Amino acid sequence: MKSKYYLAWATDDEIRKRGANGGFVTATLVSALETGFIDLAVVIEKKSVYEGIPILTSDPEVVKDSSGSLHGVPLNLAKYVLESAPDKRIGLPVKPCDARGIIELAKRQQINLNNVYLIGLNCGGTLHPLQMRAMAAECFGLDPDSVLREEITDGKLFLVHEAEGTEKEAGMKIDELERQGRGRRDACKACDTKIPVMADLACGNWGVPQGEQKTFVEVLTEKGAAILDNALSNGAIEIENASEQGIELRKKIEASMQKLAARWNAELDVLKDLSPSERFAFYKAELQRCIHCGACKAVCPVCACEADAKCLEQHDETDSYAISMYNLLRLLHLMDSCIHCGRCEDVCPVDIPLTLIQRRFSERMQRHLDYTPGMEVTQTPPLNETKLRWRAEGE
């Protein structure tokens, strides 16, 4: 293969129909499993449009069943990859934040990246499933349980639903929904990593000519080329070179999404105009609610310490501080590494705006250190460098 950019699609009719954009990702994973190129795939088993469960499988049929988009399932798959043996070869579809999390875990010697094939998916964002149900009912006037499929295209959320025995489609502009306080999770609104350039392949529909059921694929690594080659030589996919216009269009869409993210980032930062003492009062009021459930640490794709984690060791509930050492230490430890995926906030039982706070602490630090976490496996997080070197050297 010479080009870096392709349009690709599944040869199997069924996969093409069920998977998004011509079923390239599904066909590639299915082929990799069938030919023994990988041992396992991590996919999201679809329970409804609002719910999916990550599963680790060696069964190509399970992969076929899991195809299609699920914007209402805000997950970060990084920690699910840990479930498999380090010597197994794993393939999985990843959003940019999944890939970044996996790369950060690899730096922490939790994952052997040589064995992991990251099939990246362009990502405009995910929605909270209950918010999506509420939107279906209150904005689209639909019975949430009648929604069969959803899709986000051209800045619109489409819900395909059952109506009088037939299928109908209803669409609404995401921008409009978000102006009503609905729409994507805050972390996604502010996320500026839209194309997973850190993965092995980057796939999506940006740059595909209108009306064509094909996937725009960017080959990013040798592993990416290998898994694509595997599917190609197995007859599972067909490809053609992407056009210059397509490549340009994709760039343009990415740039406009990033511009929107920057606007949201500024808008969501309710702290930017506060005085230092007001800001401190905000942190205190929010963080003192922490009940030390440990959920934020458990789901964080860059937290890799276990029972001996310093944040837990330093935290003593008999201390009477309004802001616990646990939170302060986590903030400190993640300053160089937080990828702003928002999972911590998703699971916080007392609704602490953790993404906002983590961002405030880490964005400037990461700029200052000229370090973007989760992008490049050879670049270690500056504040953790010594610790990681020791760990690598077995000390």
Place this chain on the structure above:
Amino acid sequence: MRTLTSICPGCSIGCGLYLLESEGGERRHGLKVAHRTVAPMNEGKLCKFGMQLPAYYDKEALHNSVDGKEVNHEEAIEAARERLSSMNPEEIAFIALPGTITNEELVSFTSLASEFGCENLSFGFERFFRDIPEEAFYVLEHGLPFSDVEAASKIILFFVDPFVHYPLLARRILKAKRNGARIIEVSFTKNERGLADETIVVAPHEFESLREKKELFEDSLIIGELTPYTNPHLVSLMLWLQASTSSRLFLLKPFLNVTGALLISGGGKGAEKRKDLFEIFDRIDRGKIKALYLLETDPVSVLLGGEEVKKTLSKLDVLIEQNVFRTPLSEIATITLGSEPFYKKKGTIVNIEGRVLDLGGESANGLAILERMGKGRSYEDVHEEVKKRLGLGSSEPSEFEIAVTRTERKFGVAFLVEFIDSFLSLLKMGNDEERGEEGYSLWYKTNPFFWAGVRDKQFVEISPAAMRTLGLFSGDEIELVQGDLKERLGFKISDVPDDLIVSEDKLAIQPSDGHWAELHRRELLTSVALRRAKRSSTAEE
């Protein structure tokens, strides 16, 4: 790796979650918890107990045994049936505190009790119905949807600290606050976490002052708690405040399926026929009850005075324990029947909002044990009966519906006043006579760890004045003493009243006179002595 959809059995909220079950050969073994964002009761959030569920499930399994000898399943069931059949109905008791028990199992359990002609049946909440007007039963039977909490314009937290008692409720109250609600807490001490706009500090033993603050409760949503040892008078006081201020009362309950148990067994009216938990204990003590069937209930962990429970239950001729894990009672049980862990169960529960939730498991082993001893019905038949008893007809509600709703009714307060007054005078008496030698009272802040018998905090909160009086230094330990019993543990300095000790763990404190029937009438605050722990080394003091 298998992903199981499950529900946390830690409290009456019934949070939805996933359990990841690793298979052999993989990197991690056993269970892991993952968040289930779509679950409407918790919206994908879990408290510390939910996060630590694998440890809760990781306990020693209970096997089938008869008289201490391991036997097979059938033999144990047959022996249980035989022993119960040989007793007089009034000599048998059935107790189920519905923490991990499905509606289906509860239907079987109640019908098993009635097949033996036994009326000594308790779900742990019967006595609360004894002293309140029938029109008020609905408040105790039903909770409220969390959407009602979010929509309330005034919320009174009545000796409830949501961050500790029910963390998943805290965020609903926060939402109400963001929606403009006024949040008032009635408490022994101000909560530092900034949830309440206003705190009404009540000194221990001065509950009567609340009757004079009636106007504060006007048109509010009062949130309180109902546990096996909430004083029934306190419940009456809450009901009085509700009825005389046109407010609503939301009583939180510690066990997952209490609402299901109450509704399935006829609610408050059914409770009239059943027995109070403490009454059963008292009858066992006096030799009137000789056989007890405990369904997934470990009163040693749940009730105050664990050792006292064991002593009382040792007097039984027959103790049948149907459970998943070994408990402190397993060693004295005559017959043990091993059941399946909650996450593997097939069946339903009703959470505090009135949601009928499907547990998602595949096993109906626990139900089969009961049915083999009783009517021998299939799971499907019993499930149909559940729907009928819950008033659902034949419909199978989804988790997104509040299937069991509550209807508000008016009830009179005159009767309650008299009842409350007797409580207030008792409290005053308690103030002078019942406190320990050094004048401290113990107040429990309950939480899911507390009821599951898991020690979590291992420290109590005391006032700075108590610290000074006792000459304590940071890092010291203290001793709580009552009679012959001592508990040594750490402490934290908090803004609590000078004579109050607050604990989030259940401590080894006994009912002062060991008299079960009396316990619930008197104990609101437990009197104890507080001492600086003597160091074991010679470097004492």
